[in-house]
Amino acid sequence: MSPAPSLRSRAALLWLLAVLLMAATVIYQRRTGPTHPxxxxxxxxxxxxxxxxxxxxxxxxxxxxxxxxxxxxxxxxxxxxxxxxxxxxxxxxxxxxxxxxxxxxxxxxxxxxxxxxxxxxxxxxxxxxxxxxxxxxxxxxxGPVPAPLLLAHLSMMFVAVLVGLRAGLGALFGPEAPRRLLWITLACLTLGGLILGPFVQKAAFGAYWTGFPWGYDLTDNKTLLMWLAWAAAALVAGLRPRRSEVWPRAAVLAATLAMAVVYLIPHSLRGSQLDYGKVKAGADASDAVVTGR
Missing domain, CATH: 2.60.40.10 (Immunoglobulins)
Incomplete structure (x- = not known):
């Protein structure tokens, strides 16, 4: 078999494995967490x-x-x-x-x-x-979240997980860090997690961001942790292959591991909670929401 078909076959196999891992992640997230039936x-x-x-x-x-x-x-x-x-x-x-x-x-x-x-x-x-x-x-x-906003947010996060897993597999089994996949993952996390995510949070609970440093919302903090891990990997890997790919590959693998750990934590744990005592005392409902509960 020629080298080109062999490389294509390996790439297809890694994509298939990434899809299966993402599907397992989605099923796990749907079956766990305090808001699922x-x-x-x-x-x-x-x-x-x-x-x-x-x-x-x-x-x-x-x-x-x-x-x-x-x-x-x-x-x-x-x-x-x-x-x-x-x-x-x-x-x-x-x-x-x-x-x-x-x-x-x-x-x-x-x-x-x-x-x-x-x-x-x-x-x-x-x-x-x-x-x-x-x-x-x-x-x-x-609060009700507009369907187009929620769909865009979820789509970007799912693509980030899929491409991120594929990047990690590529770094594990390939000779160099898969930079294109790395940067796609970071872009999807930025758009889906740090831009669209706060708008979803605002529609649902009245605040754009309730994670660090302003709150203890675990979902927001998980998103921030993932983004920081992939941003660090992008800084280490750069845009072009290096003479030694040991550190770039290690950075991508570390970011993939951080993503996997984050998605093993059930969704919506320690999220927003209305303090009825503050509402009874006369506080506006938007000021009576606490996080990390």
Whole structure:
């Protein structure tokens, strides 16, 4: 086989591996984190009932909590989080949705970054089961983000992950640092994370940036860490190959490792949270949002 086809085959294989790694990253991010739906199965009256309870909702509507009708009554139990107040109890009603019967209850709208904690009690008196059986579910409200803005932000971040992983694989298995991929990754992180990301944050929670040095938002800090790692790699690698590619390749690998570590941390941990105490004291809602909670 000639060298050119061999190089093309290796490049295609590395791209395929990068795509698979990115897909695994996306699936992991969708399945983890405090805002993704909580899924599980509970047995009620000898019947298995699969539930999917939401943990995120927009400020423009009530949050619908529903489960397949188990044939027994259910009650939605909730209160503001983390306010130590009496629990509100609401009987869930039978509704038809997508051709199946459900029991549904509705949590009231909250301000951006406001949170409610809730659980569902199922069964007749004397045989009530609480879902979940341990701690209540915490649901956070966010402002609506324009679809084009959110799509552009997510697209840039996904491309950054894909190209960044491919750059790391190229640095690991190639003779020199893949500079073109490095600079594409940095550009996508800059646009998606540092430019579009703050606009998404502003629409959702009322502030452009809540990470270092003004706050403790973990998502913002993760984005900053990734950007700094790739910016440092770009400074080390430069624009043209060097006599020794040891340090440029090492810099790209370090940046890829930093990206991998960041994406192993579930999304939306230690994010924005409304301080109901400040709101009660008369503070504007935009000034009552704290981070790192």
């Amino acid at each position: 909580l899924r599980g199965t509970v047995t009620v009256g000898g019947k298995a009932v699969a539930y999917r309870f939401i943990r995120s909702e927009e400020t423009v509507r009530e949050a619908r909590v529903a489960l397949p009708d188990p044939g027994v009554p259910a009650t939605l139990v909730w209160r503001r989080f983390p306010v130590q107040e009496a629990w509100t109890r609401q009987a869930m009603v039978r509704e038809e949705k997508d051709g199946r019967a459900e029991l549904a209850g509705y949590l009231p709208k909250q301000l951006a970054a406001g949170k409610l904690e809730y659980s569902v009690e199922v069964g007749e008196p004397g045989a009530i089961q609480r879902i979940p059986a341990t701690d209540p579910i915490v649901l956070r409200y966010k």
